[in-house]
Every structure is written in structure tokens, then in C-alpha cells.
Amino acid sequence: MKKKIAAILLGTMLCSTLTACGGKDGEDAVQSTEQSETGDVSPAESETADTETGYVSESRGYQIKGSDYVVSLCDYKGVPVTLTRDYSVERQDAVDYLSETIDDFTEQYGGFYLADDTKTQVGAGDVVNVDYVGTLDGEEFTGGSATDQNIDVDNNRSVGSLASGAYIEGFTDGLKGAKVGDTIESKVTFPADYGNKDLAGKEVVFTFTVNSVQKQVTIDNVDDAFAKDQFRVDTVEEMWQFLEDYLTSQAQAQRGSDINGAIQDYMLANCELNLPEDYLAARLNDYRHSFVETNCGGDESQLENYLSTYYGVTLEEAQETWERGIREQVGMECIMDAVADKEGITFVQEEYDAYVKALVDSGTYNSQEDIYYSYGYGDTVYGENYTKALYLSNLALDVVKQAAVITEDVTGESETASGSETVSGSETAGSETASGSETAGSEAASGSETAGSEAASGSETAGSKAASGSETAGSEAASGSETAGSEAASGSETKGKQ
DSSP states (O other): OOOOHHHHHHHHHOOOOOSTTOSOTHHHHGGGGGSOTTOOOOBOOOOOOOTTTOOOOSGGGBOOOGGGGEEEOOOOTTOEEEEOSOOOOOHHHHHHHHHHHHHHHHHHHOOOEEEOTTOOBOOTTOEEEEEEEEEETTEEOTTOOEEEEEEETTTTEEOSSTTOOBOOTTTTGGGTTOBTTOEEEEEEEOOTTOSOTTTTTOEEEEEEEEEEEEEEOOTTSOOHHHHHHHHSOSSHHHHHHHHHHHHHHHHHHHHHHHHHHHHHHHHHHHSEEOOOHHHHHHHHHHHHHHHHHHHHTTOGGGHHHHHHHHHOOOHHHHHHHHHHHHHHHHHHHHHHHHHHHHHTOOOOHHHHHHHHHHHHHTTSOSSHHHHHHHHTTTOHHHHHHHHHHHHHHHHHHHHHHHHOEEEEOSSSOOEEEEHHHHOOSOOOTTHHHHHHGGGTTHHHHHOOOOOHHHHHSOOSOHHHHHHHHHHHHHHHHHHTOOOHHHHHHHOOSSSSOO
16 A cells, blocks of 8 residues: 555556556547448547647547457456455554654654643744734735644744745744743844745734644644544544545555456456557557646656656656557457457446546546546547447456456465455556556645745645545545546646645
């Protein structure tokens, strides 16, 4: 359940295995009615572009039937799957998870804090919780006020929030020695070169209300107040249960991912394919364009530096990863299309509507239109066709999974189960790596050193964000409908959404 840098890189760049909502089987299966009688790949004219960038997807111009490129479909009933990971979750796992979260947050943002009722006066080394109002010539100025701010007085900086950072010089001087309940006025002069010209060089007054002296939270002193503040539950016991449930959902998502990974490896190794190279190139170009738009602001010249900075790889290495991933992705799409044909799988509108709703409910997308826009590289018609094809591909994968022979071999003693007893949902191989990819670059993007108001703007703590975020993560894992392929295809989930 821990993020791995290599996995993050692979997930961001790789259109991983088809299924749930991954892959790009969309143009294959759904548009198959428009293909030529020979089944050849035929580029079609497209005038539909991403309205924001003007980009026209290259792969949307191809009308192919995936199964036509499967020379030989292997026996997909009884695919052998061996699981060697322990997916069980115990209370200690929840404790370790929270301990690591606290340590990480402390290192990055200065720690979690709660009121220390034993202290009534600000002393050396103390963190104080305050509300403050900034005024210029007696009038409040924009961005100069905040509430419920934790301030490290001696170091003149905010702590305990995602926007923790330094204040302008002298900002906290008036708080030294203050008592809980005091109202303190402090005159501060903004630097002459301050970014806001209306405040640059001006003397302002900050009026502080001292709410409490704070104590830093550690794994050994978490209490009901911390549970309520960070996880929106009433007691520590409820917090532990919340974390256990979250970790369990993640473990089961990982289990599904491992099963799908084994199925993908088996199917790609045992089916004979003859994939269309020009279509693979089009898919690769679309993905690369999306990656550059998302991570480099559309500036191709920044790509090499971005990859080196955030992933530690060269452009050539990234290109190889993308090419390999696209080939595997398209291969699985074609194979699942062949399985769907053989099984007589058909489109059912009601089930498809539920499938799309699960995607929206997972929190990854805001609406059905958002899904189509992402999957279609800005072309919602193409994106809808693509999503419908993914739905059919999911059904085909479910057939393979239900018939898989799954062996549990955590301790070396094998225990075999049928796929139908051990697999639920349609989480795909590579889903963990895709979710991991969302972290790359997000921390670097979040930090800034600001004056009073800006430093205080991010008052939502990592703890509360983790609490709300874990609910989303849990629902995604439960629905099992989000895949690495979809995130890689859209290129819009690569950073800043952890």
C-alpha cells in the first residue's frame, strides 16, 4: 500500500491494461460498424478538436475492430493466477499508517496540533492558535485576515496546514508572551518589494485574538479531539475503525489489481496478435500530447526537464515506457474484444448507465460529460464511443476473471479458489500505479512562502484532507470502476489529486 516511485512513473505514463475504464477499446468495438469490410485500419477525417487546445486526436480517426488483430485467441477459461501478497488488515496496520502520515506531515508542514489546555501563556518554542485581522489605514485589506491559524511564534511561520510558510518580518512579534484570550495589536511594515503593490512598503496593523497554545500531535497522544478534527468521527476507536476500513478497501483494490495483472500477463503471452503499427503510433501521440498538456502546460520543450525533475528519467526512457504500455494496452483491448465476440456480450443501456454513474460517484470525474471529454481528448463524441467500448471490454474481462484459477500462496502453502469467489468489481491491473501517479509533482507545486493572508489561505490540514480523501479512495476501490488506462489516456489525473 506504500507508493513506489517506479510505480508512480509507470502509472502516469502507461496506458495500462484494458478493463474497467482503462484502455482505448472504445474506437475498436463501438466504431466497428464503420470499418471497412476487410477490417483494415483506415484513418477517417476528423474536424473535431479539443476546444481548449485545438488539438485533434489522431487515434479517433481510426475505425478498427479489435478482434480482427487477434490471430489466435488462447483458452481464457481457467487462467492461472498466483497471489503471494498478504491482503489482510489488522489494527496495527492502521496505527502504522497513521504514524507514517503524522511523520510525513510533520516533515513537510510542521505537524498536527491541538489545543494544550495546560498552557495559558505563549512561551519560547510555542505554537499558538489565533484569529487575525489586517487593516491598512483603518480599513481591512483583501487577504489580510484569517481564523484558526497555527503559528510558530519564534520562527515567524505558519505550521500544521498545507499552505504552511513564512510570514513577513515582524508579523508574530506581538504574540510573544501573550496569554490565551488576549487581543493583541501589532504594527508591521510590508517589504518595499512585496508582490502586492497596494501593500508594498506600507505599515499595517494586525489584530490577533489568541485562542490557545498548541501541543503537537504524535502517534502516542492522539485523542478524541484529534479524531474529530482530522477524521470527522467522535472517538479514537472510530478513527481506528475508519482507517482499518480504508486500508481494507485499498488492500482489496490491490488484490484485484494483482489478479488483473496476472491475467494480462497470461493473455498477452499466450494470444497471438498482429497489431496495426500506425494505430499504435496514433495512440502514443495522443497520450504524449495529453501528458504534455497536463504536466508541461502544453509546452513540449519543457517535457524533458519535467521528466528528469519529477521522475528521474530521460525522455528516451519515458518514450520506451509509453510505447511498451501502449502496445500492451492495445493488445489487451483487442484480446478482450475477441472474448466479447466469442461470449456474445452485448450492450445493455441500463448497465452502462450504472457503469458511468459509478465513475462519477467515485469522485474522479465531475460528470458524464467530463468522462467523455477526458477519454476523447476533448472530443466528447469520441469519448462516449470509447467509454461504451470500455464497458463491453469490462464485461469480457469479468468473464475471464470469474473463470480464473486463483491460488493464494502467502506463506508458501497454496490455497486455490475459483475466480468467482475471490474477485469482485472490475479494478484493473495497474490501478495502484495510476493512483500513485497523482502525487508526482503535487508537493512541489503546493509550497509557497507568503505574507500573512496567503500563508493562511490553506487552512485545511493534511489530516482532514486525508480523511475526506480516503472516503473517496474507498468508494473508488469499492466501485472498482477506475483504471490506470483511463487515467493515462486522459492525462488529467497525474498530479495534485492525492
